[in-house]
Amino acid sequence: MFVFVVGLLYFYALGSGRIVRGHDAKGTRFVCSAIPKNVDPSCSFPPNPMQSTSAQEDELKGTVMQLRETVLQQRETIVNQQGTIKELTSKLSRCETSALDSPNDGKYPGQGLWRQDYGKNTMGDLPRDPAETIDHLGKTMQSLKDRLGNLEQIRTNGSAAAPSGEMRDLLKGRLSELEKQLLGKVAELEEEKSQLYNETTAHRQRTENTLNQLLERITELERGNSKFKSPEEFKLSLPLRTNYLYGRIKKSLPEMYAFTICMWLKSSASPGIGTPFSYGVPGQANEIVLIEWGTNPMELLVNDKVAQLPLSVGDGHWHHVCITWTTRDGYWEAYQDGEKLGSGENLAPWHPIKPGGAIILGQEQDIVGGRFDATQAFVGELSQFNVWDRVLRPADIEGLANCSSYMPGNVVPWVDSNVEVFGGATKWALEMCEDRVYDS
Numbered sequence: 001m002f003v004f005v006v007g008l009l010y011f012y013a014l015g016s017g018r019i020v021r022g023h024d025a026k027g028t029r030f031v032c033s034a035i036p037k038n039v040d041p042s043c044s045f046p047p048n049p050m051q052s053t054s055a056q057e058d059e060l061k062g063t064v065m066q067l068r069e070t071v072l073q074q075r076e077t078i079v080n081q082q083g084t085i086k087e088l089t090s091k092l093s094r095c096e097t098s099a100l101d102s103p104n105d106g107k108y109p110g111q112g113l114w115r116q117d118y119g120k121n122t123m124g125d126l127p128r129d130p131a132e133t134i135d136h137l138g139k140t141m142q143s144l145k146d147r148l149g150n151l152e153q154i155r156t157n158g159s160a161a162a163p164s165g166e167m168r169d170l171l172k173g174r175l176s177e178l179e180k181q182l183l184g185k186v187a188e189l190e191e192e193k194s195q196l197y198n199e200t201t202a203h204r205q206r207t208e209n210t211l212n213q214l215l216e217r218i219t220e221l222e223r224g225n226s227k228f229k230s231p232e233e234f235k236l237s238l239p240l241r242t243n244y245l246y247g248r249i250k251k252s253l254p255e256m257y258a259f260t261i262c263m264w265l266k267s268s269a270s271p272g273i274g275t276p277f278s279y280g281v282p283g284q285a286n287e288i289v290l291i292e293w294g295t296n297p298m299e300l301l302v303n304d305k306v307a308q309l310p311l312s313v314g315d316g317h318w319h320h321v322c323i324t325w326t327t328r329d330g331y332w333e334a335y336q337d338g339e340k341l342g343s344g345e346n347l348a349p350w351h352p353i354k355p356g357g358a359i360i361l362g363q364e365q366d367i368v369g370g371r372f373d374a375t376q377a378f379v380g381e382l383s384q385f386n387v388w389d390r391v392l393r394p395a396d397i398e399g400l401a402n403c404s405s406y407m408p409g410n411v412v413p414w415v416d417s418n419v420e421v422f423g424g425a426t427k428w429a430l431e432m433c434e435d436r437v438y439d440s
Contacts, residue, residue: 248358
């Protein structure tokens with residue numbers, strides 16, 4: 001019933017023209033207002049509550065306009081961010097391209113990173129130092145992350161203007177790609193730094209090893225240790241006939257009633273090879289002497305008594321020489337290359353060899369340890385000078401000569417630390433048996 005009454009009122013309003021106002025030619029609008037029942041339409045009545053919605057509509061329209069402006073601003077911001085990301089990506093690509101260009105001079109790959117594109121704008125002219133490069137790239141990466149955070153914040157504050165899910169995924173994917181590239185670049189720089197460190201460490205180690213070897217060698221020389229593979233594998237070289245080149249045995253001889261003296265000799269001096277060795281004591285400079293002087297044959301002197309020996313060693317080849325002597329009847333023997341070539345007696349019989357003298361290699365003594373004569377000097381090479389206080393058996397001497405046995409002297413052994421050199425005489429490494437085979 002109420003609906004029917006309202007309909008009647010509506011048609012009545014249309015007929016009277018007081019409640020319904022139509023649009024005129026100038027744009028006047030008609031507004032329909034419902035009036036209560038039993039109210040005179042000609043009377044004034046309060047405005048319809050529906051009219052209050054005009055203010056809300058205007059407010060909503062204003063809000064929509066603001067949101068549209070916000071959307072436009074945010075879209076512009078997104079476009080700017082995309083342009084910045086593209087620019088940074090382009091610069092990073094140029095940096096990677098320049099990093100891949102290795103120099104032609106063969107140096108390590110990282111050296112060509114700044115060579116060709118140093119004057120170009122490569123992400124703000126990255127520094128040359130690898131540590132500064134890593135720091136700079138890290139700051140760039142953090143800036144990109146901050147910008148992505150800003151975009152997500154904008155999406156949170158205004159959902160109407162938020163970027164689409166596709167755009168967000170694209171930005172995240174691109175940022176992940178840039179992060180991977182940055183991590184790769186950091187790994188390359190770290191590897192380069194590691195290579196440089198390893199090369200520096202290796203060079204330092206080689207230098208330290210060389211210095212240590214030199215220090216060990218100096219210490220060894222200062223202590224007088226043997227510089228040869230074996231202390232007995234050396235020779236004494238006396239290349240000139242002078243009165244100042246010689247070697248000296250540090251040890252002296254005890255009192256002896258017999259002896260065997262063996263050595264290797266190599267000489268081509270003429271006339272005579274000179275004096276391979278001499279032993280002098282106070283009061284007797286010629287206690288024991290082996291000498292080949294001028295055109296005389298080789299001679300053995302004991303207590304200044306002389307015996308001529310049937311030996312010949314001046315052909316420029318190595319020869320093994322042994323002489324034996326005993327005070328009983330002054331009996332002596334002479335061996336060359338393991339073969340007994342002569343013997344005799346009455347050479348200073350019943351005379352004991354006196355102790356405390358000087359053994360000189362290469363010179364004949366006129367006083368103990370000095371006053372040498374150049375015409376009697378030995379010229380050549382000498383090795384394996386050994387002294388025993390007994391007469392060796394022929395088989396022992398033969399074994400020494402053919403290198404089938406090794407018997408160092410029990411009184412004077414041939415060792416490097418026991419031989420001093422003077423006046424330019426030198427000691428050289430020598431493996432006697434191998435050198436003899438080569439010489440023969």
